[in-house]
Every structure is written in C-alpha cells, then in structure tokens.
Amino acid sequence: xxxxxxxxxxxxWRNWRRTLISMSAVGVGLFLVxxxxxxxxxxxxxxxxxxxxxxxxxxxxTAAGWRVRRGVSQSISSPDALxxxxxxxxxxxxxxxxxxxxxxxxxxGSEGVELQGVAWTRERGLSTYVREVRIGQHxxxxxxxxxxxxxxxxxxxxVKVGSKVRVMAQRxxxxxxxxxxxxxxxxxxxxxxxSRHRVMVGETSARxxxxxxxxxxxxxxxxxxxxxxxxxxxxxxxxxxGGYEVLSYGDLLPALRxxxxxxxxxxxxxxxxxxxxxxxxxxxxxxxxxxxRTREFGVLRAVGTRPGRVVAQVLGESFWIATLSGALGxxxxxxxxxxxxxxxxxxxxGGEALEYGGAILRSGVKTRFSLTQALxxxxxxxxxxxVTALYPAWKVARLPPARALHSS
Amino acid sequence: xLLKLAWRNIxxxxxxxxxxxxxxxxxxAAIVSLFSVREIAYAEMIRGITKGLVGNVQVHxxxxxxxxxLTTVVPDPLAVExxxxxxLPGAQTERRVIGAGLASSGExxxxxxxxxxxxxxxxxxxxxxxxxxxxxxxxxxxxxxxxTALANELGLSPRGELxxxxxxADGSLANDRFTxxxxxxxxxxxxxxxxxxxxxxxAQSFFNLGQGVHxxxxxxxxxEEDLSRPVSxxxxxxxxxxxxxxxxxxxxxxxxxxxxxxxxxxxxxxVIxxxxxxxxxxxxxxxxxxxRTREFGVLASLGTRxxxxxxxxxxxxxxxxxxxxxxxxxxxxxLLHGIGTANLSGLTGGGDVLxxxxxxxxxxxxxxxxxxxxxxxxxxTMLAGGLLPALRxxxxxxVEATRYV
Numbered sequence: 001x002x003x004x005x006x007x008x009x010x011x012x013w014r015n016w017r018r019t020l021i022s023m024s025a026v027g028v029g030l031f032l033v034x035x036x037x038x039x040x041x042x043x044x045x046x047x048x049x050x051x052x053x054x055x056x057x058x059x060x061x062t063a064a065g066w067r068v069r070r071g072v073s074q075s076i077s078s079p080d081a082l083x084x085x086x087x088x089x090x091x092x093x094x095x096x097x098x099x100x101x102x103x104x105x106x107x108x109g110s111e112g113v114e115l116q117g118v119a120w121t122r123e124r125g126l127s128t129y130v131r132e133v134r135i136g137q138h139x140x141x142x143x144x145x146x147x148x149x150x151x152x153x154x155x156x157x158x159v160k161v162g163s164k165v166r167v168m169a170q171r172x173x174x175x176x177x178x179x180x181x182x183x184x185x186x187x188x189x190x191x192x193x194x195s196r197h198r199v200m201v202g203e204t205s206a207r208x209x210x211x212x213x214x215x216x217x218x219x220x221x222x223x224x225x226x227x228x229x230x231x232x233x234x235x236x237x238x239x240x241x242g243g244y245e246v247l248s249y250g251d252l253l254p255a256l257r258x259x260x261x262x263x264x265x266x267x268x269x270x271x272x273x274x275x276x277x278x279x280x281x282x283x284x285x286x287x288x289x290x291x292x293r294t295r296e297f298g299v300l301r302a303v304g305t306r307p308g309r310v311v312a313q314v315l316g317e318s319f320w321i322a323t324l325s326g327a328l329g330x331x332x333x334x335x336x337x338x339x340x341x342x343x344x345x346x347x348x349x350g351g352e353a354l355e356y357g358g359a360i361l362r363s364g365v366k367t368r369f370s371l372t373q374a375l376x377x378x379x380x381x382x383x384x385x386x387v388t389a390l391y392p393a394w395k396v397a398r399l400p401p402a403r404a405l406h407s408s
Numbered sequence: 409x410l411l412k413l414a415w416r417n418i419x420x421x422x423x424x425x426x427x428x429x430x431x432x433x434x435x436x437a438a439i440v441s442l443f444s445v446r447e448i449a450y451a452e453m454i455r456g457i458t459k460g461l462v463g464n465v466q467v468h469x470x471x472x473x474x475x476x477x478l479t480t481v482v483p484d485p486l487a488v489e490x491x492x493x494x495x496l497p498g499a500q501t502e503r504r505v506i507g508a509g510l511a512s513s514g515e516x517x518x519x520x521x522x523x524x525x526x527x528x529x530x531x532x533x534x535x536x537x538x539x540x541x542x543x544x545x546x547x548x549x550x551x552x553x554x555x556t557a558l559a560n561e562l563g564l565s566p567r568g569e570l571x572x573x574x575x576x577a578d579g580s581l582a583n584d585r586f587t588x589x590x591x592x593x594x595x596x597x598x599x600x601x602x603x604x605x606x607x608x609x610x611a612q613s614f615f616n617l618g619q620g621v622h623x624x625x626x627x628x629x630x631x632e633e634d635l636s637r638p639v640s641x642x643x644x645x646x647x648x649x650x651x652x653x654x655x656x657x658x659x660x661x662x663x664x665x666x667x668x669x670x671x672x673x674x675x676x677x678x679v680i681x682x683x684x685x686x687x688x689x690x691x692x693x694x695x696x697x698x699x700r701t702r703e704f705g706v707l708a709s710l711g712t713r714x715x716x717x718x719x720x721x722x723x724x725x726x727x728x729x730x731x732x733x734x735x736x737x738x739x740x741x742x743l744l745h746g747i748g749t750a751n752l753s754g755l756t757g758g759g760d761v762l763x764x765x766x767x768x769x770x771x772x773x774x775x776x777x778x779x780x781x782x783x784x785x786x787x788x789t790m791l792a793g794g795l796l797p798a799l800r801x802x803x804x805x806x807v808e809a810t811r812y813v
Contacts, residue, residue, distance in 0.1 A: 018691055025687035032680050069561055071515045101518040103510040103573065109477050110575040112508045112519020112602070155475065168510055168573060170517035176510070176573055197519070273438055277681065280431035281688035284424055288695050347669050355760075363666075 004309070008316030015289065019321065022285045026325035026381060027332065029278035033271045033377045034333025039346060040263040041368035043361055044256075051249055053190045053360055055116075055127035055198075057220035058229040059236065060252065064245050066217060072100055072172045075215035076244070083219060086236060091224035095122035096216035098206040102169030104149070104199055106157040113153065113199050115169055117206020126220055129187040130200070136161035136185035144205045147181035150195035154186045161186060167199070171211040179209050190353040190360050256359045271377065275384045282321065283388045290314055290392040297396045298404025307397040314396065318389030319382075326381045334374055340367030410716065414723035421696065428692050429732040432789070435685045436736025436782045439678045441743050443778035445750065445770075446674065450667055452767035454633055454656070457663075459534040460595055460765075461523075462656050463502075463625035465639055467492065470652050472622060473659060478507055478577050481620030482651060488624055495645035496638055498629050502529040503621040505611040509574035509582075511554075511604055513562040520558065520604045522572060524611020524621075527553075536605075541566030541590030548609040551589040555600035559591045566590055572604065576616035584614055596765040633657075663764050678781075682789040689793025693725060697801040704801050705809025718802040725794025726787070733786045737779065744772040 012019045066074045079096035098117030103110055120141055123130045130138055139146025159165060163183050171177040189195040223229060229248035237246045250257045297310055344364030353362050418425045458464045467488055469480040482488055489501045505524030510517055527544035544551055552570055568588045576582040594600055628638055635655040643653045657664040704717060749769045
C-alpha cells in the first residue's frame, strides 16, 4: 500500500505544472462550496436565532381561532397560572401579551399599530428591542400612562420622549376606547414593520383600555435552543388540549422553513455542479497523464504487475491530488468562513435588514463556521476524485501489455 | 485557412476536446439559467409593482416620501395631471389619497390603510382583481373595497358594514360608516391584510382634505427597469419646490438595492465558476501545445510568423469556447423549458419581500441578457485558459523545437 502511494506521489510531480493547475482547480472548487454553505447557514442561522428581534416566540400559545379573527375577548384567562402549570425545558423565557390593533395619533399624524400590553420585566427577556431601548427607557411596572414606540413611528408622528399620543382601540363591549399616553422610550427594531407598527404599554393599562380582566391574547415562550421548538409545541399541544392553539416559529413563519429547505437544496446543487466541473478537469488531466505513460504501464504489466495494482496506482495519484488540493481548499474555505463569522463579508440588501415573508434577515451576512460541514464537503472531493480516476485507470489496466509496449 | 487548421487541430484529440467542451457547457448552462431565472423573476416583480399599487412613477407633495404626513398633499392634482400628460404623452395618471385608520366590524377591529382611489381609472383595473361583489361606483357612494385577508379577519362579505375611525387633516376625529361593495386581491399579502379602498371623493371628505391628494400615480407604457429619462422629463414639467417626482426604485429603495446586490453576488459566483473552467482549459491547452512542440517548430522553421501561430492556438481555444457556449445554451434551454414554470410565491409562504410580492407562476425562458453575459464570460474564460499556451507555442525556438520528440 505504502509503495503504491509512494510511486503515485512521485508520478504526480513528474509534470508538476499540470498537477498544480489541476490542484488549484479542485482547491478553488472546494473553497467555493465551503464558503457557499457557510454563507447560507449564516443567513438562516441568523434569521432563526433572532426571533426575539421581532418579539416572536419559539413557541406561542393563543386561544383557538384568535389568529384568524382577533377578537378582544378571544383570550386566555389567567395567563400567569397557565404558564405555571406548563412543563417547559429549563432555561426557557416566558411571558404573555395583551394584543390588539389600534390607531395611534399625535398632532402631526396617525398610524395603525399593533398595541401590546406587556409585563415589562418578562418582556425584557423576550424582545431585544425592549431590552435595548435606544432613547429614553421603557415605562416602569407601575407606570400606567407610559408607552414605548418604535423609531419609525416616532419619526412618522413627529414625537419625542415626553410627547403625548392618543391610542384608540376597540373595547370588548364594542365601543371605541381612547387613552392618552406619554412616550417614555423609543426603541429600535431591525424590522421596519415593527419599528413603525408596534407600540407597547403596561398590561394593566392595556386591559383598562380594552375593558378586559386578567387575560392575555398571546403566551410567548423562548427556548434555550430554537431547534427544540417543534417538539415542545407538540408536547404543549397535547398537554393543553382543545381551546388553545400552540404554534412553533416554523408554523408562524413558513417562509423560514421554506428557505431552510431551499438552502439545503441550493448547497447540494451547487456542490454537485462545482464538483462536476472540477471532476471533468481532473478527468482530462488524469487521462492525459495516464495515456502519456501507456508504455510505462505496459512495461509494468509485462514484468508481472497485476491489473489491480495498476488501477490502484492511478487511484493513488488521484488520491494525492485530492488530499493536497482538499487540504488547501479546506484551509482557505475555513479561513474565510471563520473571518466572515466575525465580520460581515457580504451584503444581501441595503439598509440594516431585509424582511422575507415576516422573517428578518440581516443584510450584512456573517458566515457560519462549521467544521463538520466543511469536512463533509471535503470528503465529497475524495469521492469525486476517485470516481473520475476509475475511467483512466480501467482504460490503462485493460490494455494488453504487448499493445501498450508498442505505443510511443 | 487558419480557422480550418484550428478546427482540425481541436479534433485531433477528440476525447480531450469533448471533456473540455462539456465542462464549459456545464458552466455556461448554469450561468445562463441562473441569470435568466433571476432576471425573469425581477421583471415580474417590477411588473407587479408598476402595474400594481405603486406605479412606475409617483408625484407627491414635497417631503412626502421621507415623512408621509396627512397634510403633505399635492394641492391642485388636476393641473399636475394635465402637465404630466403633456410632458409624457401616453402616460396614464391617477390620483390617490392615503391615510391611517381603524376599521371595525362587530367585535373585531384592526388597523388599516385607507386608500382613496379613482376606481374607474385604467390603472386601478390592474392594481387589484375583484374576488367577490362588485367594484366601486363612479359616483361617491360611501362604499368600500377591502382586501381578502382583511375581509377574513373582520368577517365581512359584500353588503356588510364597516366602521372607519381615523384622524382628519385638521386633527379632528374622523368617523364614518361604509358598505362593503367588494373584496379584492392586490397581489401583496400585506396590502390584502390592511387596505380599505374608498372612492377618492369619499376619502378626501373623510380625511377633510378638500381637493388635495397624496399621490399622483404615473403609469408608463414600458417595462423598463431604468426610468431616469421619463423621470427627468416629468421633473422638468413640474414645480419641484412644492412637489417631488419619484420612480418606483426610489420609493422601494431597499428592494432595488437587494436586487442589485443579488446581481453582484451572482456575478462573483460566475467569476469563480469560470475560474475553475479556465484552469481546466489551461491544463488541456498546455498539454495539447506541448505535444505539438515539434510541429510548431516545423511551422516556425518554414517561416510561419509568430503571430500566426499565436492566432491559431487562440482560435483553437475560441472554437472550443464557441462549441461549449452553444452546447451550454442548448442545455440551459432544455433545463428551463423542462421545468416550464416556476412559482416563487411559495418560498415566502405568500408573504412579501421588502414590500413587493414574490412573483407567482413564472414562465422560464432564456433571457437575452444572459446570452450576452454567458458569451462574454466564455470568451474571457477561453482567453484566460488559452492565451498562455498560445504564447508559449509562438515563442518556441525553431531549432530546439524541431529536435523535440
């Protein structure tokens, strides 16, 4: 075995220029596949891990039917008690929200919004933008008149911290309720829609505005690991029984699931294609290099080398090419994905983020560094190299020694 | 003669040529198909925007795009429309009012965008399609059209009653009842969930705007993405101290940059793909010229000029490029026609991307631009791979080369 590898090693350097050119083609191909899968994983991972940028839970519980028709009275009573009953994995952050749609107006304009009544301390764990209010701060727990609004809405209504706004919403009794609030904080959200169309007040204040009791419309659960969401949702569904709707982020954002599936497909197609190209390159050079040496192989056969050994030697040459260029492409690919994981190396849209069917993708893409993915791509290089080497190997091994010796 | 020689030369080692051409064809097919699918999808998205609610160009009161206030209006829209039509014959215009409101029906209420439109205008016919009921009368009638998702949420069907609450331009509370005339599909999931269309006059009186409108939509008889010429014509015709004239790309700047970035990123991928192909070509061309060292020596000693040898080898590369390019085009054609139509709207679960709906059924064909871009990259690839060996072949010293076995 080691003799074969040694001979193969020497053979590939007999025409070093050719070998280096094929190697660089293989290396560039592998590099491209590693970086491409890193970029796609980065885009997706980003969207998935950043649900709290849009205040969406990994799992959300609502009263059955609320998602279709958001009636004020279609609510979950005593959300606190309900949450206490649920068996959630450790490390979960939970909270509830009173949710309705309303109209916010200032002297300079009005805008339709989603009004959320929240428990501030819990909400801090659920939404990044509440945790990191840019201007002012979110209202305190006993602040009945404070409201938190987004940057774009503030811009739209021309209000600052301290300004007064009027909120109108439909009450449970069918009348239109209206309250005056004072802006305590202005938040920044990656999502333009949220920045413009979401306002938050304390839960008691929201309940008074809507004329409802100790109820909530949404129970939000954020898990330690986003990947567990579907399992947890299924368990909660059976735990809670009818009357409730339990959805994971995958159900809430079908776009996210679709791009995940699509991205996998993209990586596969791209890899297949690139390796196809690289394979054709190797095939050509290997074929040339083997056919040039027909006479040499004839001599080998004539002195009693078995055909299997000849095949093994050609495969050995291909093995070395794959190993060296694989190492090179892998190193370069890993280096770039590692660098790209720290600094965004690619932009997929202007501004800060782009909204894709409700999911938020940061427009500066950071790649995801994944050694296992990269190693998988590298192993495919070996498969490709060995498969392409089979044809030239078989061709030369099959030649009768007498004919091979005659070739010049 | 040179061409004939080159053609014969590339078929002297058929297997090698076929493999190189195959690699190139694969590359061309990928670039051409990706380019075509992308551009067809973009063209469809742009058509959706320009034929839809946005239009090709809009005229607003100055500053409305940056800060859309109810009071920032085009005060004399009829005069503006006349000027627009004068500056660009063939352009269609519509007036529109836009404001925020709270719509309720029974126990459910939701925030909506109230849009006052000229229902009879030709542009409104393409901006949405009626699903149920009937369109708005030409006369003001206190009727409304609502988006499909909104109808669902409010549980409304035609003849149902809709209560609208909002804030008027003078700060007073606006409050009125409307009868749902019909339910419409705007093509955008966001608009379907939030839009209430009123007769222009009804909306103007609801918001207390007088004759003022927020947008004058200009629709042009073109599918061009670049509108700089018509826009500059329109800008010349209007008083820009009070008005602003914006093409769709400036109203949806994020979408435009996302499109341009995607183009750039895909361009980068093509470059890398062709780098791989070029390395393969470099290898085979080097080999093929190397094998013929003696032959080039003979040619040179017979007095063939360097330039001619160079030209011949480069021609060999370009000929292979031509075959690969045609094969690649054929492959792309088979691929695109094999798939037939693609529906991208499923990708976002029906949601919008940066304010524009994902296109539905796309008919896949080869985009003319992709042929140009594929052709250019092929030529560059073949030159990149073939020039070096060609130079070497032409630089050989006749005496040494003829002695080479």
